[in-house]
Amino acid sequence: MSIAVAAPGTARNGLSTTEVLTTFAVEAPVDDRAVSAAVPVVLDTLAVTMAGGVEPPVQALAGTLEPQAGGVPSFWSDQAYRQDDAALLIGMASHVLDYDDVSVIAMCHPSVPVLSALLATADRRNTSGRELLEAFAVGTEVLIRLGQAMGFRHYGLGFHATATLGTVGAAAACARLLKLDRRQTGHALAIAASMASGLRANFGSMVKSLHVGIAAANGQKAARLAAGGIEGAADAFDGEGFLNAFSGGTVTSWPEEVGLGTPFAILQPGFEQKRYPCCYMLHKIIEATLALKRETGLGLDDVASATVDMPNGATKPLIHPYPRSGMNALFSAPHAVVAGLSDGRIDLRSFTDDAVARPGIQGRLNDVAVVEDTAAAKQGAEVGAAPVTVTLRPRSGAAVSRTVTALPGSPQDPITPEQALAKWTDCLLRANPDADPQAVGRLFDEGRDLAGAPEIAGWLGRMAEVARRD
Incomplete structure (x- = not known):
């Protein structure tokens, strides 16, 4: 099922924006084509995350966090953290090098807040590769289409769209992964709408990449709060809600022309993967x-x-x-x-x-x-x-x-398989210069079969072993 919205002020069948997003997050099927398209995107995002984890700003953040026994294990040390702190750390690492992918239709980095939240939320031994990929596709779709609904005005007002949209996208992804029902998912999105933040004025500082960590942490926290019984407004997006506030009053309801999953943005137009580690x-x-x-x-x-x-x-x-x-x-x-x-x-x-x-x-x-x-x-x-x-x-x-004219790394000038492997290798060897290049290559090959993995714990654990410096 794919869900398209229609009629200004309402969605199909008179649903509000919250109801449309909720229905999509809970019920929309993710077909094999979308799952397959998500695999190289997840690999690319994990690569830049591994490299970013050894950067001084991320290490400084890690020094402020309190380890928690039995928590989410770090990729870069023998510490473990609470879920929200783990999302904060993974999120900052994923974006600190500015080497992660882009969606120009929403002027954002779609993958990093969503994947960071999922990695911190998933019960890795009981989460299959396909479940992770489906939740990732759902979260990035919500993130991108929400940005598309508001248009460039949101970015032009000074908001860091990755941070603001990313909070909602991360909440949708985590709600899907945790199998929240419609009521809980609607509350998760409403909570996320009030937790969204991030300013372009902080570009060029550590805070830009911290934005991604904040979005991931807040998104997964919104899903957990909703699962625990915290309730938000019935409609936090229409009227004077999220759309109006973050578009400077230019959008008050979901535009008729913007659909969800028709097709998934990860398929069409696709994400732009970076050849260069910068804006x-x-x-x-x-x-x-x-x-x-x-x-x-x-x-x-x-x-x-x-x-x-x-x-x-x-x-x-x-x-x-x-x-x-x-x-x-x-x-x-x-x-x-x-x-x-x-x-x-x-x-x-x-x-x-x-x-x-x-x-x-x-x-x-x-x-x-x-x-x-x-x-x-x-x-x-x-x-x-x-x-x-x-x-x-x-x-x-x-x-x-x-x-x-063609954006480097876009579907019009795509990264080749050889370039993808080279980027993966460069990033993991940056995380650990002493890593065995053959082991790094095997992890890449294993990741390409992620959709069929019965659980993600083993692969992620092996990645941490390779990336971690002694």
Whole structure:
């Protein structure tokens, strides 16, 4: 069963938005195609999570948490934590490198808050791979379609959509995994609606990735509270509820044109998986810059200046043109161009504090101009479909330009199986440089059969063994 909504102010059969989301979360079947599509997405998300767990901000967070005997085991230490603390930790780790996937139709990172919540909530010995994947597909669908319902206005107001939408998506996923009934699931969504938070103003700081942990923790907590008897409003989404509040008053009910599971977003249009560990709005810039370097042989010293032409609205997340740290640089178009020309690559090494602080990099940031076009501001998927052009002006010779239209890692320019394995290996070896590469590869192969796994405890336990440093 797939559920589409219709008629402004109501859903099909006169249901409220809460009822539509609840019915979908509880009853919607997830077919084999959606389950299969979820497998590589989950593998990609787990890879970047493993790598992120050893980053200093995540280690600092771990130092604030109190271990709990018999709790959710950590991937990175011999400690275990309460479910909400585990979700907080896994969530921050999943996003701290900004290497996780994207959905441009909702301007968010769909997988990390949902999977982080599920990993902290699941009874791993009694949860099959398919149950995990079905709950994941349901949670990401709710997250993305809720963002689609509100449109770009939500993001434009300054909210971090991954954090706000992620709380509700995580609650839906956990409710599905825990097999909550319709009444309990409706209350879980209502509780999550009041727990949703996150501001774009914190981009470039540790708090951006902490947002994902907060969303995962709050989402799974909302499901547990509802299971325990805590009740929310009958309709927390329509009228003056979630839709109105988070859209700045522009949306008060579910739009007729937005459906749930018709098809699942994980199938169509699909998620965008990252080739580069930084804000997705930098990826076309990076592709164009590296292509120009390959084709012309120009290095940073050969280039006098550069211009990046972007669609109106695409620079909203790029709030650190002159970065002073690796986290700042994740949102810096000038750094992407300058570092790409200097090093001939953009990878995890490009966003260390030392790499960003190099005098040769800092001294050239002013030579990159970022220009938005004067057309009407584009929103959501329109931004993703719009071209980005990088123009280099050499110290001698004519200017050269490259335009990139397809989003790197999108279905139009997908990550290859070889690139997926390489990313998996790079991430797990970042978590533990001493890990056996063959063991890392076996984990990848095992993960590709996740849909048929009778339980997830063994695979996740072996992953922790490989990723954990002695």
